[in-house]
Amino acid sequence: MRPVAQPLLQWFQENKRLLPFRQEPSAYHIWVSEIMLQQTRVAAAIPYYNRFIQALPDPAALAACEPDALRKLWQGLGYYNRVNNMQKAARRVCEQYGGELPADYEALRALPGIGDYTAGAIASIAFGIPVPAVDGNVLRVFARLYNDDADVMQPATKRLFTRRVLDQMPKEIPGPYNEALMELGALVCVPGTPHCEACPQAGLCQGYAAGRQAELPVKPAPKAKTSVTVTVALVQSPDGVLLQRRPSKGLLAGLWQPAAWEQAMTQQQAADALAQIGVPVQWGEALPQARHVFTHKVWHLGGWHATAPACALPEGWVWAAPDQLARVYAVPNAFAAYMKNL
Structure with a gap:
């Protein structure tokens, strides 16, 4: 497949949302925003993000926050284990890294509550490290780009798609590339029926050419609750x-x-x-x-x-x-x- 980065990055520059964590993209700000956005829509998360950063402006403040006060700051976002793990990670950052998130993918990945995606987002956006950040949005984009109906919830499929994301990455600007892929999945290559008429990848997209974009990606049926x-x-x-x-x-x-x-x-x-x-x-x-x-x-x-x-x-x-x-x-x-x- 021809490189996707150039039209993608041009589209991103013209269409990206002005979000508070993009105005000051420090490692800490990116970390907080990515953890909040794991289970929360951007519009709903922004007021929580602003309040959280104002109250706890750095890892040291997060590490020292009284647990009930921390949960009160998080109230309404749900999935409270996220913020509990953030505090554990912040304490380790203060103990091991002098209060600053490490500029190292593996070190980030080893912190509580930080998985492959979040470590990739922080490393690439904050530190310019050429690593992928593959979330559900990016899996959906690449399933359609490659007309690939493999189950995206399978580890082998995720590894394959991650390699594809890395192959297409311009190594000198990994952060904007990863952000652009996330933004494309959030605004254009959306679940269900995507907005292919507005997509900068429409000419490259094999799923679109085959008329299968609405069928992809393939996921197993959810288990009964x-x-x-x-x-x-x-x-x-x-x-x-x-x-x-x-x-x-x-x-x-x-x-x-x-x-x-x-x-x-x-x-x-x-x-x-x-x-x-x-x-x-x-x-x-x-x-x-x-x-x-x-x-x-x-x-x-x-x-x-x-x-x-x-x-x-x-x-x-x-x-x-x-x-x-x-x-x-x-x-x-x-x-x-x-x-x-x-």
């Missing part, structure tokens, strides 16, 4: 709403939530469970049914409002006043339907 019933007690006292901290490992690790149990429960069973921590409840109206989709499971939530007297609580439970809900306690979006009016 597990359904889980979650019973919620939204308990309020004169001191605030009752919150419990989730376990330090597993789903939503370390976050705060209203009293909840991952099983179907009657009011009496929920009252008995709350009585065990010293909270006598008076039940109110039923909570509306809600649903939250995780990667591998779906929560089906329901339960009741309740009131209780202010009382002492065991470790791992708090009464959270409204201002504390706003400033201190990170509650996952799974409970947004119940927390938004508090």
